[in-house]
Amino acid sequence: MAATKQISLEELAKHNKQGDLWVAVDAKVYDLSRFAAMHPGGLSVLVDEDVAGKDATEAFYSLHRHEVLQRPQYARLQIGVLEGARAKIALREPGAVSLVPYAEPTWLAPGYHSPYYKDYHRKFQTAFRKFIEEVVLPDAQAREEDGKRPSQHVFDEMAKQNILALRMGPGKHLQGKVIMGGVVKPEEFDHFHELIMAQESARIQARGYYDGLGGGTYIGLPPVVNFAKPHIREKVTAEVLTGKKFICLAITEAFAGSDVAGLRCHAKKVQGGWRVTGTKKWITNATFSDYFTTGCRTDKGGLVVLLIERGEGVETKPIKTSYSTSAGTGYITFDNVFVPEDHLLGEENKGLQVILSNFNHERWGMTAGSIGAQRCIVEECLKWTTQRKVFGKPLISQAVVRAKIAAMIARVESAQNWIENVTYQMNNMSYREQADKLAGQIAFCKMYATRTAQETATDAVQIFGGRGITKTGMGKFIEHYHRTVPFDAILGGAEDVLGDLGVRQALRKMPKDARL
Template sequence: MASAKLFTLEQVNQHNKEGDLWLVVNNDVYDLSSFADMHPGGAGVLLAADIAGQDCSTAFFSLHRSEVLTKYARLKIGRLDTPSPAPYPILQPGELSPVPYAEPDWLNPSFRSPYYNDTHRSLQRAVRKFFDEEVKAEARVHELSGERPSKELVELMGTPQWALHQMRMGPGKHLAGLTLPGGVKGEQFDYFHELVVIQELCRLGAPGYMAGLQAGQIIGLPPVLNFGTPAMQKRVLPDIFAAKKFISLAISEPHAGSDVQGIQTSAKLSEDGKHWIVSGMKKWITKGVFLPFVRLNGSSDLPRLAPRSGYFSDYFMTAVRTGPKSLSMMLIERDDTVETRKIRTSYSSAAGTAYVFFEGTKVPVENVLGGEGNGLKVILSNFNHERWVICCRIARYSRLMFEETWKWAHLRKSQGKRLIDQPVVRNKLAKMIYKIDMGQAWLENVTYQMTHMSYADQSALLAGPMALLKTFLSRSAGEISDDCVQIWGGRGITQGGMGALIEQFQRTYKFDSILGGSEEVLADLGVRQAMKRMPRAVL
């Protein structure tokens, strides 16, 4: 590869007028002569005396994210002839962040952890590079446009080389015989490996897109793995792991919410006894529907979404009432009697949130998971893992918001001082740090217990601690979001620009405080679980 052309700063200084405009950002030289009029802030910004023909790195990074440099890489014509390193180091794909507290302690080479070994570290390096190179750009774009994850990407994630869909289901026989990224054997895979995959994916900073990227599988597929017959597993699992077909969990309903006792969707046995006939409605179903979008006149405006039709999940893991006091879980395959409609939420439409309607849908009796009337058992067995995944997610998103805010506090100046030089700002950052590290430490302790318990023991012993952990993390996320917005000011409530991830987090963090059980419900569950263990003798 030919070396970049070198320019002195004096040469750049000569190109400082309309039609002949150069500038330097991070030691790279850009020719903006033909771009100035297209600049979103207008040509006048670029023609300012301290910008045109100058090294404007500080001004650039006070207004723009580094992704802008990638977007306009075509305008780069060379590099500054200087031995000095770039003033604002930009991470390469796969690299760890040098920002203090931006990475959990186990990734700090100077620290030690009793939980992680070389297989976790090799997996982390491999999946971070993959997410940075293959997923990050699409995630950020689709988070705004509302497009579903691309077919090519989800299929790549499902190839034996990456097996990411399998890994996101946790340890189990579905990984047997596989060699996973970083050379990890499927039989070595534990919940800490799964934690690594979840938290690396969260670094993309696209929560709605991530929900659409197989979140339905994570909560909808475990009943097939744990209660499905061998025949069902053989028929369903390969296509889902290869991203040829998709599944959603369908429990919540408009009237019942997540109260499974209030479920009204019902089924009657057919006259021949071979099928259940299902009728009813589900709501807030993640990944239930992805709608096509049309660009208006070829512009870059946000998409206009059709009200109906489009891409649907192929399977729905559905809670159905099969009698007045009988709740069952069924695997329902989409056909003409299943309809889905988009729900608009504060999440990105990339999540595919939907209504699901069953209108006389025929379901083979063998598609009942765990036996008729055992639906509650199947549902409750699913909750712990779902809540744990949410905990992993909240912990990493909160850390990402801290990293963004820490960097901003060092860049932004107010009244002649950097924000980081203000005691009130440092106090807010300190509170973020201890909440984030407390949450990660508690999460890792719970994860360690999971690695030494059966699925049944996890449900019995960890339901309370998991509920309290999720409550703590979601409450902390709300407080962290508030402090981040106060530090970012107007940029923290503006879509796009430097504070885009802060605005996005402030708008969407509440999802994780509701999904899998609200804070109030889970706090009560945690205390009630502890009450059951309270011995009479100490009263």
């Protein structure tokens, strides 16, 4: 329990030297006498006459994130509270919304309205944010750092709450399931709930872990759900959605990225099935997956998608990318792997249809997450520029800084409004209509969101200066964001490819009789 002894300013002032050193931060008094020599910022800054025995709140928040004081080893240095002073720093409770302007999309900001979200979206959002902050976030920060895959207890908890099943979007697979203790009925769950999930999950600000946490399921399982033989579909879906087994989508190769038609991994038809030989690269979750939804080229030159189980001839090794190995990004080699006939997804030589069928949903989900992460950076920058003082004034008092913040806010607001519009269309269109009408919209929206995300990352680094390129301390999320933001711009289709796709889709629909 925090110490409550009342300490006057006079008493505080008496403890102002090495060996007997107290400071007050936000109305709490800390005895730093023994800690001072171990202080990561050095002893000299603490024995400074403006700090030792004084209220050092401003100096503290210029240099540390609040979380420092929450670490048990530092929290226990508190010996009392400053007499007559009131704590001013209010921390958000888990699940609560931030009151920092633009830190939330308007539908969540107090006093604003939205045509899209209903009361059950709000309830779901509150429960989901709490879940993310209490269950996922601590593991996310630790695993992003040590590079291990997300801990099994997080998957187990997600399975228990049926969150893994929600990652497949709305649909029959949710029938009869109790979602997060009943906070939303399966038949009510729609694409706005999914949008909430993507944006809330992005708040962990651990990009590798974010993909580690079922990124493979999100893109690897839908082809099984939609195209597998019933007995395979039931078995694999049950295993994956209960967090017992893992699956990934193995399409990209060293030879072919966005150019799916250029795949070389070869499936040879044999008695009772197929023999697969080839490689796959940059496959999210590959290092810990049990199943691989794999695109292969057939003898006839067509494409086939096979569900390959980890076993003889299958090897995975981690690829070190600029985000954490927590994502399980891997290189896969298939060496004459036997795949039984009933593991075919869809039809022979019609694999492209299987692969393409999920692209829109994948890209839309990535865009939603990317915008959520971008918004967190806006909040970080707003907090930093108002609390950080340079030349005696807060950073935000510089016009050039305000101009950067203005651009950041405009970008994230426009991207959010766009994704909400697309989501509304998805809610009101059949899958076929979505494929026909939204492929271009989603491609453009993703291209725009990730382009603006990179601009915001660059601006944020300028605002944070050296801290924006330092992995710990005040700017740690900025450093992380700036380093990992290109993933959103590459995975699921590079920006240029998506832009081109969107224009080609538009051209297909140009009326033949349109003239200036």
